[in-house]
Amino acid sequence: MPEIEVKGKKLRLDEDGFLQDWEEWDEEVAEALAKDTRFGQPIELTEEHWKIIKFLREYFIKYGVAPPIRMLVKWCKQNVRPDCDLKYIYKLFPQGPAKDACRIAGLPKPTGCV
């Protein structure tokens, strides 16, 4: 399985580039995951990216799962920019919130019947 090296430490990923252990995550890991080219386009993290990533993580730690997309869009409208919609989130994270944003935020892929 793939690995990623951050600060001399090797972190285990799964086949799609998600961190196997979400507790190993910190901001430098996020930078490294965003720059990684093995699992999609590399992403330059801006302030807007960071806002979303931090929201995802906070929600995950509180409720055990990444937030539903409709909730994320609603939150972004209030906190990122008023004209933010799903399209804009896809602009920030080309492979979508479930794939790119969750991967960079170190969260496991959302599963179940969703």
Add this chain to the structure above:
Amino acid sequence: MSEVPEELKIKQKFPNWYDWIEPIKQEDIKPGFASYIALPKQVNSEFFKMPFGDVERDVFSEDWKLPENWKEILLDAFKETLEKNRAFKVFMDICVRCGACADKCHYYIGTGDPKNMPVMRAETIRTVYRYYFTKAGRIFGKWAGARPLDENVIKEWYYYLFQCSLCRRCSLFCPYGIDTAEVAWWGRRMLSRIGLNQRFMCISIEASSRTGNHLGLYAGGMAGSIEQGLSELKDITGFELHTYINKPGADVLFVAPSADYFATPHWYVMLGYLLLFNELEERYGITVTWSTYASEGGNFGTFHSYEAAQLLNSKIYKEAERLGVKFIIGGECGHMWRDKHQFINTMNNLPKNPEWKKFWDDPDLGQLSDKLKGINLGEFISGEHGWIHVLELVAALIRHKKIDIDPSRNDHWVATYHDPCNVARGMGMLEEPRYVLRNVMNKFYDMPEHCIREKTYCCGAGGGILAEELMELRMRGVMPRMMALRYVVKKFGVNIMLTPCAIDKAQFPVAVEYWKIPVEIGGPMEMVGNALVLTSFGEKPEDRKYDLRGTPIRGEE
């Protein structure tokens, strides 16, 4: 429909019998068709432990890290399965390979891979059975269609048993009634004994045994989500609605798939439930509670092994007993109903709570409210063992004129109905959803006869196949259903396909985008919610201006 999907080639192969008995090799295992193997954190956690689950395995590497004495363990499990399950033993012996099932499988139609024919899928196991458990196979080997176990055979089992959605369309057409899904199911269980578990379903099973639902959502997240639903309903209807969570002494426990309060388009179905329950409480005094412990109706254990099914299945009855409810309403979920219909009364003890027991023996709604006398849930297929499907309940309420309906509120929708395999074929709920839809909307059209009701095509993602890495298999498997849908879209101008199954609602939006069919996906309860007039709150039929999606009804802005 000018857009066409990218071309998808179906390569058909016709091997002779000498070739098919050869197992596949590692290089035949292709991405897009092979499921990832579960990671230790899923199958070696304190909530869900599987034998040899502590090793990380990669489905695309040559070495699958099987335990040393895997042959012994597997054959022991095989023997045990044969001894314990007469059906499995019979299915091993009686197949005459007539091929009636071959073109009934949506995965075979979509992939053209001969080993995806149901007969061949089961044959991967039968060949091993013949070698180790029949004399002819032992003596004549290949000439009797038998083969010994080796690692490639195991790889073949894993690859093909997890390309089956256990939908059982094949068994419907089998002249002997062989249930290939059951063969595949026991095959999956045998694989789980030597450490090979499919990842997608194990993530869900582990999360469900840890938190109560497949998403791994904690109680606060669930409650917050339902609250958000109530506030959305206030915008739509103008009424302050409410609901209960974990309320002891409520009349009814409501169990829905967790996706209903999380994902879209499942979400609109949840709004429909909430409207119905509020009307029932206001009008008949029936209190309905959600539970954060039994916060999932579905059961991915049903696709994994008998033990995992039992592990997840028990929580619903435990919770019903704890809260002291009289009966359980089940939401729009697929495998929950197969699970409930076929296992729940043998996997759990009978209820001790006298109220529940009374209702269990005589499921007459008159026990809850005098005004509902005469509605007997025992008339319905799901109305046994203290349960009722929400759509059958709605059918009963409409039939007895106990709720007010304004079908014209759904006039902007032209709908068709997809039967989920577990609800239609697995349980037998065929007419009630159609009865409900014909009553709550004016424009409802069925798809062609050979692909609805008990002959329904699978959505291509059931049975634990809803994984991201299986996208190519999913899009190929859904092809027959999409062709039927395209037919009704062209003929009747259908613009929404309704289905009471959470997996379907997750699979179809991706599928219609891939196959370029311009329809929305939803659930029947969404249409019920649109059409339901909240008479007890003082609502008039013409009061509602927006449907549950927020689009204006009657084209008003």
